[in-house]
Amino acid sequence: MLLILFTDLKTPITYIPIAILFAAALTLLHRLLTTCPSHTSKSPHRSLLVFLLLTYAYITLQFAFFSRPPGSRSTISLIPGATWGTTLQSHAYVIENILMTIPLGILLPSLWPGKSSLRSLAKCLSITLACSVALETAQFLAQRGHCQTDDVLANVAGAFIGWMLFYIGSKIKAAVGRPRSDRKES
Template identity: 35%
Template sequence: MSKVQRIIMSIGFIGYLLFLTFYMFFQSRGSAGMSMSLVEYIQNRSNLVPFKTIGNYITAWENGTMNTWTAVKNLLGNVLVFIPMGIFLPSLFGKLRRMSAYLLAFVLIILTAEVTQLLTQRGSFDIDDFILNLLGAWLGFLVWNTSVIQQWVGERRGE
Protein backbone atom coordinates (compact mmCIF):
# COMPACT_ATOMS: atom_id res chain seq x y z
CA MET A 1 0.00 0.00 0.00
CA SER A 2 1.37 3.40 -0.91
CA LYS A 3 1.90 6.10 1.71
CA VAL A 4 -1.04 8.11 0.31
CA GLN A 5 -3.31 5.05 0.42
CA ARG A 6 -2.22 4.33 4.00
CA ILE A 7 -3.02 7.94 5.00
CA ILE A 8 -6.44 7.73 3.30
CA MET A 9 -7.18 4.39 4.96
CA SER A 10 -6.00 5.69 8.35
CA ILE A 11 -8.19 8.81 8.12
CA GLY A 12 -11.13 6.65 7.02
CA PHE A 13 -10.53 4.25 9.91
CA ILE A 14 -10.41 7.07 12.45
CA GLY A 15 -13.65 8.49 11.04
CA TYR A 16 -15.22 5.04 11.16
CA LEU A 17 -14.14 4.55 14.79
CA LEU A 18 -15.64 7.92 15.72
CA PHE A 19 -18.89 6.90 14.02
CA LEU A 20 -18.91 3.56 15.87
CA THR A 21 -18.24 5.27 19.19
CA PHE A 22 -21.19 7.61 18.64
CA TYR A 23 -23.40 4.77 17.36
CA MET A 24 -22.61 2.46 20.26
CA PHE A 25 -22.36 4.90 23.17
CA PHE A 26 -23.97 8.26 22.45
CA GLN A 27 -26.96 7.48 20.28
CA SER A 28 -30.17 8.37 22.06
CA ARG A 29 -31.52 5.31 23.83
CA GLY A 30 -33.79 7.06 26.28
CA SER A 31 -33.16 7.25 30.00
CA ALA A 32 -34.60 3.83 30.85
CA GLY A 33 -32.36 2.06 33.30
CA MET A 34 -30.46 5.07 34.57
CA SER A 35 -32.19 4.79 37.95
CA MET A 36 -31.21 1.13 38.27
CA SER A 37 -28.13 -0.14 40.07
CA LEU A 38 -25.40 -1.52 37.81
CA VAL A 39 -26.32 -5.11 38.76
CA GLU A 40 -30.01 -4.50 37.94
CA TYR A 41 -29.04 -2.80 34.70
CA ILE A 42 -26.84 -5.75 33.66
CA GLN A 43 -29.58 -8.25 34.54
CA ASN A 44 -32.22 -6.30 32.60
CA ARG A 45 -30.10 -5.38 29.58
CA SER A 46 -28.31 -8.66 28.86
CA ASN A 47 -29.26 -11.52 26.57
CA LEU A 48 -27.02 -14.57 26.56
CA VAL A 49 -29.45 -16.84 24.66
CA PRO A 50 -28.32 -17.13 21.02
CA PHE A 51 -30.94 -16.17 18.41
CA LYS A 52 -33.51 -15.08 21.03
CA THR A 53 -33.55 -11.42 19.96
CA ILE A 54 -33.28 -12.29 16.27
CA GLY A 55 -36.21 -14.68 16.68
CA ASN A 56 -38.22 -12.04 18.54
CA TYR A 57 -37.68 -9.51 15.72
CA ILE A 58 -38.68 -12.02 13.05
CA THR A 59 -41.75 -13.18 15.00
CA ALA A 60 -42.87 -9.59 15.70
CA TRP A 61 -42.39 -8.68 12.04
CA GLU A 62 -44.34 -11.76 10.88
CA ASN A 63 -47.16 -11.03 13.38
CA GLY A 64 -47.35 -7.43 12.23
CA THR A 65 -46.45 -6.05 15.67
CA MET A 66 -43.26 -4.54 14.26
CA ASN A 67 -42.81 -2.72 11.00
CA THR A 68 -40.37 -4.02 8.42
CA TRP A 69 -38.05 -1.02 8.73
CA THR A 70 -37.50 -1.59 12.47
CA ALA A 71 -36.66 -5.28 11.96
CA VAL A 72 -34.35 -4.56 9.01
CA LYS A 73 -32.65 -1.65 10.80
CA ASN A 74 -31.93 -3.72 13.89
CA LEU A 75 -30.91 -6.97 12.21
CA LEU A 76 -29.22 -5.81 9.02
CA GLY A 77 -27.81 -2.70 10.69
CA ASN A 78 -25.82 -4.83 13.14
CA VAL A 79 -24.29 -6.67 10.18
CA LEU A 80 -23.62 -3.69 7.91
CA VAL A 81 -22.05 -1.45 10.56
CA PHE A 82 -19.12 -3.84 11.00
CA ILE A 83 -18.34 -4.64 7.36
CA PRO A 84 -15.85 -1.72 7.21
CA MET A 85 -13.95 -3.22 10.17
CA GLY A 86 -13.20 -6.23 7.98
CA ILE A 87 -11.61 -3.96 5.41
CA PHE A 88 -9.78 -1.49 7.65
CA LEU A 89 -8.14 -3.86 10.15
CA PRO A 90 -6.37 -6.19 7.69
CA SER A 91 -5.47 -3.27 5.41
CA LEU A 92 -3.81 -1.31 8.19
CA PHE A 93 -2.47 -4.08 10.41
CA GLY A 94 -0.48 -6.77 8.61
CA LYS A 95 -0.77 -9.30 11.43
CA LEU A 96 -4.56 -9.31 10.96
CA ARG A 97 -4.47 -10.49 7.34
CA ARG A 98 -5.06 -14.11 8.33
CA MET A 99 -8.72 -14.91 8.96
CA SER A 100 -8.01 -16.58 12.33
CA ALA A 101 -5.96 -13.65 13.67
CA TYR A 102 -8.49 -11.14 12.36
CA LEU A 103 -11.49 -12.93 13.88
CA LEU A 104 -9.75 -13.31 17.24
CA ALA A 105 -8.92 -9.59 17.29
CA PHE A 106 -12.46 -8.66 16.28
CA VAL A 107 -14.02 -10.92 18.92
CA LEU A 108 -11.89 -9.19 21.57
CA ILE A 109 -12.79 -5.74 20.20
CA ILE A 110 -16.54 -6.34 20.09
CA LEU A 111 -16.64 -8.09 23.48
CA THR A 112 -14.81 -5.12 24.97
CA ALA A 113 -17.29 -2.72 23.37
CA GLU A 114 -20.34 -4.74 24.48
CA VAL A 115 -19.11 -5.04 28.08
CA THR A 116 -18.22 -1.34 28.12
CA GLN A 117 -21.76 -0.52 26.99
CA LEU A 118 -23.10 -2.46 29.97
CA LEU A 119 -20.70 -1.02 32.52
CA THR A 120 -21.35 2.55 31.36
CA GLN A 121 -25.09 1.85 31.08
CA ARG A 122 -25.04 3.12 27.49
CA GLY A 123 -26.44 0.00 25.84
CA SER A 124 -26.94 -3.69 26.28
CA PHE A 125 -25.05 -6.94 25.90
CA ASP A 126 -26.92 -9.10 23.43
CA ILE A 127 -25.29 -12.26 22.12
CA ASP A 128 -27.38 -11.83 18.96
CA ASP A 129 -25.82 -8.40 18.36
CA PHE A 130 -22.45 -10.06 18.83
CA ILE A 131 -23.33 -12.78 16.28
CA LEU A 132 -24.60 -10.22 13.75
CA ASN A 133 -21.57 -7.96 14.31
CA LEU A 134 -19.26 -10.94 13.81
CA LEU A 135 -21.09 -11.83 10.59
CA GLY A 136 -20.60 -8.27 9.34
CA ALA A 137 -16.91 -8.27 10.26
CA TRP A 138 -16.44 -11.63 8.52
CA LEU A 139 -18.19 -10.34 5.38
CA GLY A 140 -15.96 -7.27 5.46
CA PHE A 141 -12.89 -9.51 5.65
CA LEU A 142 -14.16 -11.44 2.62
CA VAL A 143 -14.59 -8.13 0.75
CA TRP A 144 -11.05 -7.10 1.77
CA ASN A 145 -9.78 -10.40 0.40
CA THR A 146 -11.24 -9.80 -3.09
CA SER A 147 -8.90 -9.13 -5.96
CA VAL A 148 -10.33 -5.60 -6.47
CA ILE A 149 -9.42 -4.50 -2.94
CA GLN A 150 -6.13 -6.39 -3.01
CA GLN A 151 -5.18 -4.59 -6.23
CA TRP A 152 -6.12 -1.19 -4.76
CA VAL A 153 -4.02 -1.68 -1.64
CA GLY A 154 -1.19 -3.25 -3.65
CA GLU A 155 -1.18 -6.57 -1.81
CA ARG A 156 0.21 -9.70 -3.37
CA ARG A 157 -1.55 -12.95 -2.60
CA GLY A 158 0.58 -15.63 -1.03
CA GLU A 159 3.20 -13.27 0.44
Template identity: 35%
Template structure:
Protein backbone atom coordinates (compact mmCIF):
# COMPACT_ATOMS: atom_id res chain seq x y z
CA UNK A 1 0.00 0.00 0.00
CA UNK A 2 2.84 2.39 0.85
CA UNK A 3 4.50 1.72 -2.53
CA UNK A 4 1.24 2.51 -4.31
CA UNK A 5 0.92 5.80 -2.41
CA UNK A 6 4.50 6.77 -3.35
CA UNK A 7 3.84 5.88 -6.99
CA UNK A 8 0.69 8.02 -7.05
CA UNK A 9 2.61 10.91 -5.46
CA UNK A 10 5.36 10.57 -8.10
CA UNK A 11 2.72 10.63 -10.85
CA UNK A 12 1.23 13.84 -9.43
CA UNK A 13 4.70 15.42 -9.18
CA UNK A 14 5.47 14.38 -12.76
CA UNK A 15 2.17 15.87 -13.92
CA UNK A 16 3.03 19.12 -12.07
CA UNK A 17 6.45 19.30 -13.76
CA UNK A 18 4.85 18.75 -17.19
CA UNK A 19 2.20 21.36 -16.40
CA UNK A 20 4.85 23.93 -15.36
CA UNK A 21 6.83 23.22 -18.54
CA UNK A 22 3.75 23.72 -20.70
CA UNK A 23 2.77 26.86 -18.75
CA UNK A 24 6.26 28.29 -19.26
CA UNK A 25 6.09 27.43 -22.96
CA UNK A 26 2.72 29.17 -23.21
CA UNK A 27 3.46 32.30 -21.17
CA UNK A 28 7.09 33.07 -21.92
CA UNK A 29 7.60 31.48 -25.32
CA UNK A 30 4.07 32.03 -26.70
CA UNK A 31 3.80 28.36 -27.71
CA UNK A 32 7.22 28.19 -29.36
CA UNK A 33 9.88 25.73 -28.18
CA UNK A 34 11.31 26.50 -24.74
CA UNK A 35 14.73 28.10 -25.23
CA UNK A 36 16.60 28.86 -22.03
CA UNK A 37 19.48 30.32 -24.09
CA UNK A 38 17.07 32.99 -25.36
CA UNK A 39 16.16 33.97 -21.80
CA UNK A 40 19.83 34.11 -20.78
CA UNK A 41 20.71 36.14 -23.89
CA UNK A 42 17.94 38.62 -23.15
CA UNK A 43 19.04 38.93 -19.51
CA UNK A 44 22.68 39.41 -20.57
CA UNK A 45 21.58 42.13 -22.99
CA UNK A 46 19.68 43.87 -20.18
CA UNK A 47 22.77 43.69 -17.94
CA UNK A 48 24.88 45.28 -20.71
CA UNK A 49 22.26 47.94 -21.47
CA UNK A 50 20.19 48.57 -18.30
CA UNK A 51 18.28 51.41 -19.99
CA UNK A 52 16.46 48.78 -22.06
CA UNK A 53 14.16 48.28 -19.07
CA UNK A 54 12.61 51.67 -19.90
CA UNK A 55 11.55 50.40 -23.34
CA UNK A 56 9.42 47.60 -21.88
CA UNK A 57 5.62 47.81 -21.91
CA UNK A 58 4.14 47.72 -18.41
CA UNK A 59 0.59 47.91 -17.07
CA UNK A 60 0.49 48.76 -13.38
CA UNK A 61 -3.16 49.91 -13.32
CA UNK A 62 -5.34 47.16 -11.83
CA UNK A 63 -8.34 46.10 -13.93
CA UNK A 64 -7.37 48.32 -16.89
CA UNK A 65 -6.78 45.44 -19.33
CA UNK A 66 -9.50 43.32 -17.74
CA UNK A 67 -12.04 46.09 -18.40
CA UNK A 68 -10.74 46.58 -21.94
CA UNK A 69 -10.89 42.82 -22.65
CA UNK A 70 -14.36 42.52 -21.10
CA UNK A 71 -15.59 45.34 -23.31
CA UNK A 72 -14.03 43.70 -26.37
CA UNK A 73 -15.62 40.36 -25.49
CA UNK A 74 -19.01 42.10 -25.31
CA UNK A 75 -18.35 43.37 -28.84
CA UNK A 76 -17.67 39.82 -30.02
CA UNK A 77 -13.88 39.97 -30.41
CA UNK A 78 -12.61 36.42 -29.65
CA UNK A 79 -8.96 37.42 -29.15
CA UNK A 80 -9.87 39.33 -26.00
CA UNK A 81 -11.78 36.35 -24.62
CA UNK A 82 -8.71 34.17 -25.11
CA UNK A 83 -6.56 36.65 -23.18
CA UNK A 84 -9.13 37.23 -20.45
CA UNK A 85 -10.25 33.65 -19.84
CA UNK A 86 -6.97 32.05 -20.89
CA UNK A 87 -5.14 33.68 -17.98
CA UNK A 88 -7.68 32.20 -15.58
CA UNK A 89 -7.81 28.77 -17.22
CA UNK A 90 -4.02 28.45 -17.36
CA UNK A 91 -3.73 28.55 -13.56
CA UNK A 92 -6.70 26.32 -12.65
CA UNK A 93 -4.51 23.18 -12.64
CA UNK A 94 -2.14 24.82 -10.14
CA UNK A 95 -5.08 25.26 -7.78
CA UNK A 96 -5.61 21.50 -7.98
CA UNK A 97 -1.98 20.38 -7.82
CA UNK A 98 -1.15 22.31 -4.64
CA UNK A 99 -3.76 20.76 -2.31
CA UNK A 100 -3.23 17.30 -3.81
CA UNK A 101 0.52 17.47 -3.17
CA UNK A 102 0.37 19.31 0.17
CA UNK A 103 0.47 17.41 3.41
CA UNK A 104 -1.32 20.11 5.41
CA UNK A 105 -4.77 20.43 3.83
CA UNK A 106 -5.78 23.07 6.39
CA UNK A 107 -3.54 25.69 4.78
CA UNK A 108 -4.04 24.54 1.18
CA UNK A 109 -6.32 27.45 0.20
CA UNK A 110 -3.90 30.07 1.51
CA UNK A 111 -1.03 28.21 -0.15
CA UNK A 112 -2.85 28.23 -3.49
CA UNK A 113 -3.41 31.98 -3.18
CA UNK A 114 0.22 32.74 -2.33
CA UNK A 115 1.82 30.26 -4.76
CA UNK A 116 -0.44 31.27 -7.66
CA UNK A 117 0.45 34.90 -7.06
CA UNK A 118 4.18 34.17 -6.73
CA UNK A 119 4.34 31.97 -9.84
CA UNK A 120 2.44 34.56 -11.84
CA UNK A 121 4.74 37.29 -10.50
CA UNK A 122 7.79 35.24 -11.51
CA UNK A 123 6.46 34.98 -15.08
CA UNK A 124 5.58 38.68 -15.22
CA UNK A 125 8.98 39.79 -13.88
CA UNK A 126 10.72 37.45 -16.34
CA UNK A 127 8.71 39.02 -19.15
CA UNK A 128 9.67 42.48 -17.93
CA UNK A 129 13.37 41.69 -17.64
CA UNK A 130 13.67 39.76 -20.89
CA UNK A 131 11.23 41.75 -23.03
CA UNK A 132 9.55 38.44 -23.96
CA UNK A 133 6.14 39.79 -23.06
CA UNK A 134 4.38 42.55 -21.16
CA UNK A 135 4.36 42.99 -17.40
CA UNK A 136 0.66 43.30 -16.61
CA UNK A 137 -0.79 43.55 -13.11
CA UNK A 138 -4.08 42.27 -14.52
CA UNK A 139 -2.35 39.02 -15.45
CA UNK A 140 -1.39 38.67 -11.79
CA UNK A 141 -5.03 39.15 -10.81
CA UNK A 142 -6.41 36.74 -13.42
CA UNK A 143 -3.77 34.06 -12.86
CA UNK A 144 -4.25 34.16 -9.10
CA UNK A 145 -8.02 33.98 -9.59
CA UNK A 146 -7.46 30.93 -11.78
CA UNK A 147 -5.48 29.23 -9.03
CA UNK A 148 -8.20 30.00 -6.49
CA UNK A 149 -10.88 28.77 -8.89
CA UNK A 150 -8.94 25.52 -9.31
CA UNK A 151 -8.77 25.13 -5.54
CA UNK A 152 -12.52 25.74 -5.20
CA UNK A 153 -13.17 23.09 -7.88
CA UNK A 154 -10.86 20.69 -6.03
CA UNK A 155 -12.62 21.34 -2.71
CA UNK A 156 -16.07 20.89 -4.27
CA UNK A 157 -15.11 17.60 -5.94
CA UNK A 158 -13.50 16.38 -2.71
CA UNK A 159 -16.63 17.32 -0.75
CA UNK A 160 -18.96 15.58 -3.19
CA UNK A 161 -16.71 12.51 -3.17
CA UNK A 162 -16.87 12.41 0.64
CA UNK A 163 -20.65 12.76 0.63
CA UNK A 164 -21.01 9.94 -1.88
CA UNK A 165 -18.60 7.73 0.07
CA UNK A 166 -20.43 8.54 3.33
CA UNK A 167 -17.30 9.90 5.00
CA UNK A 168 -17.73 12.23 7.97
CA UNK A 169 -17.24 15.96 7.53
CA UNK A 170 -13.81 17.30 8.33
CA UNK A 171 -14.92 20.25 10.40
CA UNK A 172 -14.18 20.91 13.99
CA UNK A 173 -17.34 20.31 15.96
CA UNK A 174 -17.89 21.44 19.49
CA UNK A 175 -19.66 18.69 21.34
CA UNK A 176 -22.44 19.58 23.68
CA UNK A 177 -22.07 18.19 27.16
CA UNK A 178 -25.29 18.47 29.17
CA UNK A 179 -23.34 18.11 32.43
CA UNK A 180 -21.24 21.23 31.88
CA UNK A 181 -22.48 24.73 32.47
CA UNK A 182 -22.66 26.77 29.25
CA UNK A 183 -23.09 30.27 30.62
Protein backbone atom coordinates (compact mmCIF):
# COMPACT_ATOMS: atom_id res chain seq x y z
CA MET A 1 0.00 0.00 0.00
CA LEU A 2 2.81 2.43 0.89
CA LEU A 3 4.52 1.70 -2.41
CA ILE A 4 1.32 2.61 -4.27
CA LEU A 5 0.97 5.83 -2.27
CA PHE A 6 4.59 6.82 -2.88
CA THR A 7 4.27 6.05 -6.59
CA ASP A 8 1.07 8.10 -6.89
CA LEU A 9 2.59 11.02 -4.95
CA LYS A 10 5.61 11.32 -7.28
CA THR A 11 3.61 13.38 -9.76
CA PRO A 12 2.51 16.16 -7.37
CA ILE A 13 6.10 16.51 -6.18
CA THR A 14 7.14 17.47 -9.72
CA TYR A 15 4.80 20.49 -9.51
CA ILE A 16 6.60 22.00 -6.50
CA PRO A 17 9.15 24.21 -8.35
CA ILE A 18 6.51 25.94 -10.50
CA ALA A 19 4.12 26.13 -7.54
CA ILE A 20 6.80 27.90 -5.50
CA LEU A 21 7.40 30.45 -8.27
CA PHE A 22 3.65 30.99 -8.74
CA ALA A 23 3.04 31.36 -4.99
CA ALA A 24 6.04 33.65 -4.50
CA ALA A 25 4.84 35.99 -7.26
CA LEU A 26 1.28 36.10 -5.92
CA THR A 27 2.45 36.50 -2.32
CA LEU A 28 4.65 39.43 -3.33
CA LEU A 29 1.72 40.94 -5.23
CA HIS A 30 -0.49 40.42 -2.18
CA ARG A 31 2.02 42.21 0.05
CA LEU A 32 2.29 45.11 -2.39
CA LEU A 33 -1.45 45.52 -2.87
CA THR A 34 -2.54 45.07 0.73
CA THR A 35 -3.69 48.49 1.87
CA CYS A 36 -4.80 47.46 5.33
CA PRO A 37 -2.78 49.45 7.89
CA SER A 38 -2.93 46.52 10.29
CA HIS A 39 0.40 44.92 11.15
CA THR A 40 -0.99 41.38 10.79
CA SER A 41 -1.70 41.67 7.06
CA LYS A 42 1.93 42.62 6.32
CA SER A 43 3.61 40.33 8.84
CA PRO A 44 6.19 37.84 7.55
CA HIS A 45 4.29 35.04 9.33
CA ARG A 46 1.06 35.85 7.47
CA SER A 47 2.94 36.17 4.18
CA LEU A 48 4.45 32.73 4.75
CA LEU A 49 0.98 31.28 5.36
CA VAL A 50 -0.38 32.93 2.19
CA PHE A 51 2.64 31.59 0.28
CA LEU A 52 2.05 28.05 1.63
CA LEU A 53 -1.69 28.19 0.84
CA LEU A 54 -1.01 29.36 -2.72
CA THR A 55 1.66 26.67 -3.20
CA TYR A 56 -0.78 24.06 -1.87
CA ALA A 57 -3.62 25.34 -4.11
CA TYR A 58 -1.44 25.26 -7.23
CA ILE A 59 -0.23 21.71 -6.61
CA THR A 60 -3.73 20.47 -5.76
CA LEU A 61 -5.39 22.04 -8.81
CA GLN A 62 -2.60 20.91 -11.12
CA PHE A 63 -2.77 17.33 -9.79
CA ALA A 64 -6.55 16.96 -9.49
CA PHE A 65 -7.66 18.94 -12.54
CA PHE A 66 -5.20 20.47 -15.02
CA SER A 67 -2.93 17.42 -15.40
CA ARG A 68 -5.79 15.40 -16.85
CA PRO A 69 -6.87 15.76 -20.46
CA PRO A 70 -10.44 17.02 -21.01
CA GLY A 71 -12.83 14.18 -21.72
CA SER A 72 -10.59 11.54 -20.16
CA ARG A 73 -12.88 10.68 -17.25
CA SER A 74 -16.64 10.89 -17.29
CA THR A 75 -17.96 8.71 -14.48
CA ILE A 76 -20.03 9.87 -11.56
CA SER A 77 -20.64 8.03 -8.29
CA LEU A 78 -22.90 9.46 -5.63
CA ILE A 79 -22.87 6.31 -3.48
CA PRO A 80 -20.80 6.82 -0.31
CA GLY A 81 -18.23 4.06 0.12
CA ALA A 82 -18.25 2.95 -3.53
CA THR A 83 -14.69 4.17 -4.17
CA TRP A 84 -13.13 2.06 -1.41
CA GLY A 85 -13.38 -1.02 -3.62
CA THR A 86 -11.43 -4.23 -3.11
CA THR A 87 -7.97 -3.41 -4.47
CA LEU A 88 -5.03 -1.73 -2.78
CA GLN A 89 -5.08 0.89 -5.54
CA SER A 90 -8.70 1.83 -4.79
CA HIS A 91 -7.85 2.08 -1.07
CA ALA A 92 -4.86 4.27 -1.97
CA TYR A 93 -7.09 6.69 -3.91
CA VAL A 94 -9.26 7.25 -0.84
CA ILE A 95 -6.21 7.72 1.40
CA GLU A 96 -4.70 10.15 -1.13
CA ASN A 97 -7.88 12.24 -1.05
CA ILE A 98 -7.63 12.38 2.73
CA LEU A 99 -3.93 13.30 2.61
CA MET A 100 -4.62 15.94 -0.05
CA THR A 101 -6.63 18.18 2.29
CA ILE A 102 -4.76 17.80 5.57
CA PRO A 103 -2.66 20.89 4.68
CA LEU A 104 -5.87 22.85 4.00
CA GLY A 105 -7.17 21.94 7.46
CA ILE A 106 -3.98 23.37 8.96
CA LEU A 107 -3.58 26.44 6.75
CA LEU A 108 -7.15 27.79 6.79
CA PRO A 109 -7.37 28.38 10.56
CA SER A 110 -3.72 29.48 10.67
CA LEU A 111 -4.45 32.43 8.39
CA TRP A 112 -6.78 34.11 10.87
CA PRO A 113 -5.27 35.47 14.08
CA GLY A 114 -6.64 35.34 17.61
CA LYS A 115 -10.11 34.08 18.29
CA SER A 116 -11.55 34.74 14.84
CA SER A 117 -14.62 32.69 13.99
CA LEU A 118 -12.82 31.70 10.80
CA ARG A 119 -10.58 29.47 12.93
CA SER A 120 -13.54 27.31 13.91
CA LEU A 121 -13.81 23.68 12.86
CA ALA A 122 -17.21 24.31 11.27
CA LYS A 123 -15.87 27.13 9.06
CA CYS A 124 -12.80 25.12 8.07
CA LEU A 125 -14.88 22.09 7.11
CA SER A 126 -17.46 24.27 5.33
CA ILE A 127 -14.78 25.93 3.21
CA THR A 128 -13.22 22.54 2.45
CA LEU A 129 -16.63 21.10 1.55
CA ALA A 130 -17.35 24.01 -0.80
CA CYS A 131 -13.91 23.74 -2.46
CA SER A 132 -14.22 19.97 -2.82
CA VAL A 133 -17.72 20.13 -4.31
CA ALA A 134 -16.52 22.87 -6.71
CA LEU A 135 -13.55 20.72 -7.78
CA GLU A 136 -15.70 17.61 -8.26
CA THR A 137 -18.24 19.63 -10.26
CA ALA A 138 -15.49 21.13 -12.44
CA GLN A 139 -13.99 17.66 -12.95
CA PHE A 140 -17.40 16.34 -14.01
CA LEU A 141 -18.19 19.22 -16.37
CA ALA A 142 -14.75 19.12 -18.02
CA GLN A 143 -14.58 15.33 -17.75
CA ARG A 144 -11.16 15.65 -16.11
CA GLY A 145 -11.87 13.44 -13.13
CA HIS A 146 -14.27 10.93 -11.68
CA CYS A 147 -16.97 12.86 -9.84
CA GLN A 148 -17.40 10.96 -6.58
CA THR A 149 -19.11 11.59 -3.29
CA ASP A 150 -16.29 9.65 -1.63
CA ASP A 151 -13.77 12.24 -2.80
CA VAL A 152 -15.74 14.99 -1.07
CA LEU A 153 -16.09 12.93 2.12
CA ALA A 154 -12.39 12.02 2.10
CA ASN A 155 -11.42 15.66 1.51
CA VAL A 156 -13.52 16.82 4.47
CA ALA A 157 -12.03 14.02 6.61
CA GLY A 158 -8.53 15.21 5.63
CA ALA A 159 -9.38 18.80 6.56
CA PHE A 160 -10.75 17.55 9.89
CA ILE A 161 -7.44 15.77 10.59
CA GLY A 162 -5.53 18.91 9.58
CA TRP A 163 -7.71 21.12 11.78
CA MET A 164 -7.18 18.77 14.73
CA LEU A 165 -3.41 18.97 14.16
CA PHE A 166 -3.71 22.78 14.07
CA TYR A 167 -5.82 22.80 17.25
CA ILE A 168 -3.45 20.50 19.16
CA GLY A 169 -0.46 22.50 17.92
CA SER A 170 -2.01 25.80 18.97
CA LYS A 171 -2.77 24.41 22.44
CA ILE A 172 0.81 23.18 22.81
CA LYS A 173 2.16 26.52 21.55
CA ALA A 174 -0.04 28.41 24.04
CA ALA A 175 1.03 26.16 26.93
CA VAL A 176 4.72 26.44 26.08
CA GLY A 177 4.43 30.22 25.60
CA ARG A 178 2.91 30.89 29.04
CA PRO A 179 5.15 31.74 31.96
CA ARG A 180 5.88 28.74 34.17
CA SER A 181 3.86 30.21 37.09
CA ASP A 182 0.71 30.39 34.92
CA ARG A 183 0.81 26.73 33.91
CA LYS A 184 -1.44 24.28 35.68
CA GLU A 185 0.26 22.07 38.19
CA SER A 186 -0.01 18.37 37.39
